[in-house]
Amino acid sequence: MKSFKVILVIFTLFLSQLVAAAPKIENWVTDSGLRVYFVHVPELPMLDLRLTFAGGSAYDGDKPGLSGMVTSMLSKGAAGLNADQIAEAFESVGAELSSGSARDMAWISLRTLTLDEQLKSALASWQKIVEKPDFPEEDFARLKKQALVGLQAEKQNPGSIASKAFYKNLYGDHPYASPQNGTEESVKAMTLADVKSFYNQYFVNKNGLLSIVGAISKDQAKEIADRVSKALLSNGRGQGEKAVPIPEVKPLQAAKEIRIPFPSTQAHVMMGQPGDKRGDKDYFSLYLGNHNLGGSGFTSRLMKEVRVKRGLSYSVYSYFIPMREKGPFMVGLQTKLSQTDEAIKVARDVLKKFQKEGPSEEDLKASKMNIIGGFPLRTASNDDIIGYLAMIGFYNLPLNYLDKFTENVNKVTRDEVVDAFKRRVHLDKMLTVIVGGKPKDADTDTNEATKTAAEKNVTPAKAKK
Amino acid sequence: MNISLSVASQARINFLLTFLLLFSLLLFSSTTLAKEASSKQSSPVHEYKLDNGMKILVKQDKRAPVAVIQVWYKIGTSYEHEGITGLSHALEHMMFKGTKKHKSGEFEKMVSAIGARNNAFTSQDYTAYYEVLANDKLETALEIEADRMRNLIFDPEEFKKEINVVKEERRWRTDDKPTSLMREQFNAVAFLNSPYRAPVIGWMVDLEGMKLDDAKAWYKKWYTPNNATLVVVGDVNPDEVYAMAKKYFGVYKSNPLPEVKARTEVEQKGVRNIILKLPAKLASLRMGFKTPGMISAKQGKVPQWEPYALEVLANILDGGDSARFAKNLIRGKSIAAGAGAGYYGYGRLPNMLVITGTPAKDVETGKLKKALLDEIEVLKTELVSEKELKRVKAQVIAGEVYERDSIEHMATLLGSLESVGLGHQYMDEYVPGVLAVTAQQIQDVAKKYLIDEHLTIAELVPQPLNKKVKEGAAK
Numbered sequence: 001m002k003s004f005k006v007i008l009v010i011f012t013l014f015l016s017q018l019v020a021a022a023p024k025i026e027n028w029v030t031d032s033g034l035r036v037y038f039v040h041v042p043e044l045p046m047l048d049l050r051l052t053f054a055g056g057s058a059y060d061g062d063k064p065g066l067s068g069m070v071t072s073m074l075s076k077g078a079a080g081l082n083a084d085q086i087a088e089a090f091e092s093v094g095a096e097l098s099s100g101s102a103r104d105m106a107w108i109s110l111r112t113l114t115l116d117e118q119l120k121s122a123l124a125s126w127q128k129i130v131e132k133p134d135f136p137e138e139d140f141a142r143l144k145k146q147a148l149v150g151l152q153a154e155k156q157n158p159g160s161i162a163s164k165a166f167y168k169n170l171y172g173d174h175p176y177a178s179p180q181n182g183t184e185e186s187v188k189a190m191t192l193a194d195v196k197s198f199y200n201q202y203f204v205n206k207n208g209l210l211s212i213v214g215a216i217s218k219d220q221a222k223e224i225a226d227r228v229s230k231a232l233l234s235n236g237r238g239q240g241e242k243a244v245p246i247p248e249v250k251p252l253q254a255a256k257e258i259r260i261p262f263p264s265t266q267a268h269v270m271m272g273q274p275g276d277k278r279g280d281k282d283y284f285s286l287y288l289g290n291h292n293l294g295g296s297g298f299t300s301r302l303m304k305e306v307r308v309k310r311g312l313s314y315s316v317y318s319y320f321i322p323m324r325e326k327g328p329f330m331v332g333l334q335t336k337l338s339q340t341d342e343a344i345k346v347a348r349d350v351l352k353k354f355q356k357e358g359p360s361e362e363d364l365k366a367s368k369m370n371i372i373g374g375f376p377l378r379t380a381s382n383d384d385i386i387g388y389l390a391m392i393g394f395y396n397l398p399l400n401y402l403d404k405f406t407e408n409v410n411k412v413t414r415d416e417v418v419d420a421f422k423r424r425v426h427l428d429k430m431l432t433v434i435v436g437g438k439p440k441d442a443d444t445d446t447n448e449a450t451k452t453a454a455e456k457n458v459t460p461a462k463a464k465k
Numbered sequence: 466m467n468i469s470l471s472v473a474s475q476a477r478i479n480f481l482l483t484f485l486l487l488f489s490l491l492l493f494s495s496t497t498l499a500k501e502a503s504s505k506q507s508s509p510v511h512e513y514k515l516d517n518g519m520k521i522l523v524k525q526d527k528r529a530p531v532a533v534i535q536v537w538y539k540i541g542t543s544y545e546h547e548g549i550t551g552l553s554h555a556l557e558h559m560m561f562k563g564t565k566k567h568k569s570g571e572f573e574k575m576v577s578a579i580g581a582r583n584n585a586f587t588s589q590d591y592t593a594y595y596e597v598l599a600n601d602k603l604e605t606a607l608e609i610e611a612d613r614m615r616n617l618i619f620d621p622e623e624f625k626k627e628i629n630v631v632k633e634e635r636r637w638r639t640d641d642k643p644t645s646l647m648r649e650q651f652n653a654v655a656f657l658n659s660p661y662r663a664p665v666i667g668w669m670v671d672l673e674g675m676k677l678d679d680a681k682a683w684y685k686k687w688y689t690p691n692n693a694t695l696v697v698v699g700d701v702n703p704d705e706v707y708a709m710a711k712k713y714f715g716v717y718k719s720n721p722l723p724e725v726k727a728r729t730e731v732e733q734k735g736v737r738n739i740i741l742k743l744p745a746k747l748a749s750l751r752m753g754f755k756t757p758g759m760i761s762a763k764q765g766k767v768p769q770w771e772p773y774a775l776e777v778l779a780n781i782l783d784g785g786d787s788a789r790f791a792k793n794l795i796r797g798k799s800i801a802a803g804a805g806a807g808y809y810g811y812g813r814l815p816n817m818l819v820i821t822g823t824p825a826k827d828v829e830t831g832k833l834k835k836a837l838l839d840e841i842e843v844l845k846t847e848l849v850s851e852k853e854l855k856r857v858k859a860q861v862i863a864g865e866v867y868e869r870d871s872i873e874h875m876a877t878l879l880g881s882l883e884s885v886g887l888g889h890q891y892m893d894e895y896v897p898g899v900l901a902v903t904a905q906q907i908q909d910v911a912k913k914y915l916i917d918e919h920l921t922i923a924e925l926v927p928q929p930l931n932k933k934v935k936e937g938a939a940k
Contacts, residue, residue: 041528044528044869044870045866046866046867046870075786083796084787084796087785087786087787087791087792088787088856090787091784091785091786091787091856091859091860092852092855092856092859093859093863094859094863096863111867112863113862113866139796142796142799145799145826146802146825146826148826149802149823149825149826150802152746152747153746153747155746155930156643156744156745156746156747157642158641262930263930264636264640264641265636266633266636266637266640296577297573298561298570298573299573299574299577308570308626309626310626311625311626311627311628311629311630312629313630313633314630314633314634314637334633334636334637335633336632336636366574366577366578369577369578369580370577370578370580372580373578373579373580374580374581374598374599375580375599376529376530376599377531377580377598377599380528380529380531380872381528381870383871439931
């Protein structure tokens, strides 16, 4: 009885902390059809805005790199201002403009002080970017050249090579396979008309989401949202349309191993398969299980076996990246060439054992304590909060996602984790990408050597010293 | 991943202050500002000292029920000598390998169980350990940090494995990254006798020769309360933190510290040029002018304003998309794919103002080098415009507010300033120091320091990737 009481007290304390920690999210839709998520944080005199669209590289179609190019072009000309003038307009009031694109989404952000003059000026400049981007010809030509330099930079980085090959082979003809920075051919072929039409199609109210965090009132937030959403109507876009859904990801049909020679001292290894989606029914089971497998740093199984016990790698991890459709489940490590096979074997054995047995009750408890105890850290800064807002809004997660987060983690049982890993992870159909080691033929550059192999027949790396 | 290493590249510390109100008024002469900003001032730093000489700095931030605790030791690569480079960092790894009370692995379990995120980093001038956690778990972290300050065990088996991990870290951070390799050799050539010539991770041959006893002796010498600073930032009560710190760290005695030799860099007599031929796809440039640091001004070796003028100068060149490099070289002439400038002015010893560049497509490296150096010449012959100065100052003021969004960042600033000998009070001096800089002063420091006699240039000349595969460095 006594211990029960203690637990109850701890639980109550804990809950009260949660109430304090989870920010109060308000949301609405503007008259022009833009969804808005807002959290009022009064302490620091600053404001963050993030306008997100379903317009990431998954929507590039046959023009890989297009989404990234569009977001790069936004700051290069708007409402008659050139790139110099735009940069000057933001930076002279200490404001920061940024934009970018991932697989699912593209975004435009602003960080500014909320002191009157600075706020007014920064918002006015930001509105120009949203309303009247000019997409100047000269800047476009220069950015294309820059993109080609960026692709060269990827080629001298074994980690980037591995990651590109991993996505390409994991997703095949699915849009998630599309390289975010494009290819030499696609960059060269890209036209300004492509950029404009992508912008007009995807950067529209009905396909967008505005997240607002900072020291402004709800009335001010409404006013800003109305301005932004009206600005998005320009250029004959109207309210626009939602992007068509991203197709479902097909599971891998067989194990596959890709070896890419590279003159590095280490091999970069990535293993995995399609994982889970945002809002997936197995999300919490997989998240919790992976925490023990390779998501928690030093206490994880992969770290213990690969690094702590054997000193084989500096970094070793596993994670699920939930996206609109199934993002990757990935195990990664880097090790000196002569240890490649050993490290891969150890990592595979850990995964195999985990998939068979799952975490122990003790492991599960430890993971829960870490995740639940560390919950307040997740929303400790404005930057953290706007990240969650954009995620919750973009993926249509419940508004009480954060309030329920610890409860959802806490109620996952060991059986559920074991069951989820059995159903979702297929050891006989893993993709393995290995970058590093000598080419078979000295004349070939870093071309991929592909072969399909059964999991157990995977042949070792060649560099033996 | 749990153990990391920041290779001392705190190029620009964009700062915090309590001067927001005053100086915003000066710059923007907005009358509405006074009321609004006065309630948003940063809270003060509470400073304590234990009898054993350990310093404690506490800063409140009540936005969320969290806190960050960091224990800083004044020890890093710049205290090492040739043959033992990387020892401070290797010791940092061993700090996770158990104490008399908590065996290896137990520490991570304890930290994990309280929901904390933890890590450590080593730089040229300091080594720091930290936990970020819910504010009611602070005591556990203090207990753990106090325990490993003096009670570390050095297990030979653990060392053998861990030194291999460090070598993997070196391969990953440096050996397989062309620009990292270039930076490493650049520093070794720019500095002849200053300890800043050595890489934080250590030369591979030194890692191979490193012994358990080296780490043990290093620990005994430097890990003592009178060489440490505890920094806590978050929703905490300063006096309570002090009481807890006293309870856990107060039990240790003060120990005499070894003498730190000056090792002042000898005077350079002309430009130093190096070329690196590496398997790579992109050419790259790294140029550095030796400059005084903030510490030089504190020691009265140069006028107080000089380091601030160098800081603003770096921001004139590369302080955003409207700065000269982006405007003139990346856009304008379109000869750089990337270009950067950073003033390394916040160390224990003087360092450099560093300029980096990657040529745009089909542009010769020599052409970019000339354009970068031409920008330096312009600083010597023409005063920067008021508009540019105003822009840099506006960014510094805003940066101060933005930085307060992260308690970890705040704690790191406090700890690093204290550990390099500038003192945490420096945070209050930074913004006024920057705001007082004039165009003439920028020209003066450009003429005085950005000259051939201070310059080292490294050029990376890419070699084909498919020529040969290097053998792994480890035997």
